[in-house]
Amino acid sequence: MLDIKWIRAYPHLFDEGLLRRTLEPQSTHILHLDSVHREALKLFQEKRAKRNKIAKEIAQRKQEGAEISNLVSISSVLSQEESLLEKKVQELSEQLVTTLTFLPNMLDEAVPMGKSEEDNVVLKHWGTPRIFKEFSPKDHETLGMNLGMDFVQATKMSGARFVILAGELARLERALCCWMLDMNTSRFGCLEVHTPCLVKEDAVFGTGQLPKLSEDLFRTTDNRYLIATGEVTLLNLVRETVLEEKDLPLKFTAYTPCFRSEAGAAGKDTKGMIRLHQFEKVELVGICVAQEAEELHSAFLEQEEFLMQSLGLPYRVVALCSADMGWTSRRTYDIEVWLPSQGRYREISSCSNCGTYQSRRTDTRYRTFQGELEYPYTLNGSALPTGRALVAILENYQNSDGSITIPEVLHSYMGGTNRLLPYHYRPIYNL
Template identity: 75%
Template sequence: MLDIKWIRTNPDLFDQGLNHRGLESQSAQVLQLDSAYRKALSLFQEMRGKRNSIAKEIAQRKKEGEDVQNLVKESSVLSEEEVVLERQAQGLFEQLTALLESFPNMLDQRVPYGKSQDENVILKHWGAPRDFTEFPAQDHESLGMNLGMDFLQAARMSGTRFVILAKELAQLERALSHWMLDMNIKRLGCLEVHTPCLVKEEAVFGAGQLPKLSQDLFKTVDGRYLIATGEVTLLNLVRETILESKDLPLKFTAYTPCFRSEAGAAGKDTKGMIRMHQFEKVELLGICSPQDSQDLHLAFLEQEEFLMQSLELPYRVVALCSADIGWTSMRTYDIEVWLPGQSCYREISSCSNCGTYQSRRTDTRYRDADGQLDYPYTLNGSALPTGRTLVAILENYQNVDGSVTIPEVLRPYMGGKDRLNPCGCRPVYSL
């Protein structure tokens, strides 16, 4: 959520920020509504002051035995007018708040301008894509059918965009989550947290997913939401609290299921595990002072790159342009992994600096070294989604016989196993 005080003093920058995202200028509308609200609030406060003065006068005159009937009538009239003015001010405040809540975050000046994702800027490549000259690379769906990946039975019980993983494939997915959590704790000093998957509306709002992304969320009959990312619950660990600067930065990590309706993804990535209604992800979330946010952002990115390099998966780092960046983000880096079965790079991880956008929505503040209250910056990163990482491992580590070599760093988490072997049948639920 944006700061109305900042918009008042920087209307041109506010409009430029919206224009940079391809949106129309809105400062005139915001300032007009803000002015109307402040005027109504002033009239209400003035009326309340008059009524309070008359109330004091009535009390004084009663003590002196004077007739106060006329004053009581005047007070009654003022009270009715006060109620009307209060309702007007409250109505304008709600309109202004709703308008402010509808705006995206302002972008960092370093975000490249673009009209589509095609204008994202590639910052670096790491690793060379494997040369499949001895045999043609299969995609993960074809490989997975013989390793314990079952879309058919998942569709029977849940519908499309779900998957069942069995046997060694399920073990590899579990190994990935354990290894990622261990690395986030050991290398970044993160606090591991296990959180709920169902949250109240205000928790989703605080993360900036409402009202913008309402169509992409699953909502239960009792009004709660299934989280679309662990960012939601980790962010709300500190909602409505005042943090101390000496305790910052806070760094959390969690392994959670994530649920997305993919309402706007009709016809996109309908095969395989790329775009699912349910998937699992290891999340990073940081809370820090504004001056430390760039360093923490780069630390999160470096951690994600470390995980990719440890798995020896070829990837590239991309700076998202203004047309592709998320609603809550000031600046975002994506990591895209090479998938030989699809002959392209696909997003596997994001890392974003959200400034004070989320801390304002969750009313999270911190006390700086001078004792002044301010809003901290929040940052998040995927480190990593286990499903897409599993896809990348299957496609990059496949062998001619349909087996898949297990990355060396994961073998201790797999009981020493060095490969996944085809089970030769599907479904594969027998021991």
């Protein structure tokens, strides 16, 4: 959430920030609402102070045995007026907060301007896409059918956009998860955390998925939400707490299932594992002071690149333009992996700097060395979605006989296995 004090001080910067996101200026409306709210609050406080003063006078006159009926009448009128003002203040406060909650984060000055994802800026390439001379590369769905990937039975069980993995293919996804967690903890110094997948509405609101992305979330009958990303639970670890500057930065990592309705993705990636309702992901979350945010953001990106390079997957790094930025982010880098079957790069990971947008919504603060309370910056990164990593491995490491060469860093996690053989590990229900 944006700071209303900042909007008061810099309404022109606020409106310019909205225009960068192709939104209409709103400073006039918000500052008017803020002014009316503050004036009503002032009147309420004055009315309450006056009634309290009369209450003390009534108490004193009672002790003296003096007449108090006139003061009691005045107090009764003041009480009614105070009650009406309190209700008005509450209504105006809710209007102001609601308006602020629907506002996006302000973009960093370094974010390139653009009208669509076509205007994203490619910052670097790593690795050379493989040239298939002896055979035409197959897509991951075709390859997976003979390795234990089953969409047919998953659809019978759960509907479209679900998948079952079995045998060594399931083990490979588990190996990816374990390896990434080990790298994030041992190499990057993260604290590994296992968190719930069902959360209350306040938790989802705090990270910014609500109210903007409500259609993309699954909600239970008791008004809990299935998390769409581990970012939700990791950031809520410090919800409504006061941290100490000496303990920052904090870095968390977790492996979680994620659930998305993909309401805005009709007709996109309907086949295969690119866009599922349920998928698994290893998440990174950081919490730091403002002065460390840019450096930590770069460190997040470097860690994600390390994972990609260790897997030997060709990729490129992209700076998202203003039109393609997430609602909560100040600045975002995407990592796009090469998929031979599509002959192009596809998003596999991202990392974002969200400034104080989320810490204000979760009421997370830290005490500075000088004893002042400030809101920390929050950062998040996907490192990596195991499903999309699996897709990239299948397609980039496929062989002419349908087998898959396993990246070397995963051999020990696979019990020494270095290849997935077709047909050998078909699910028992397909035999």
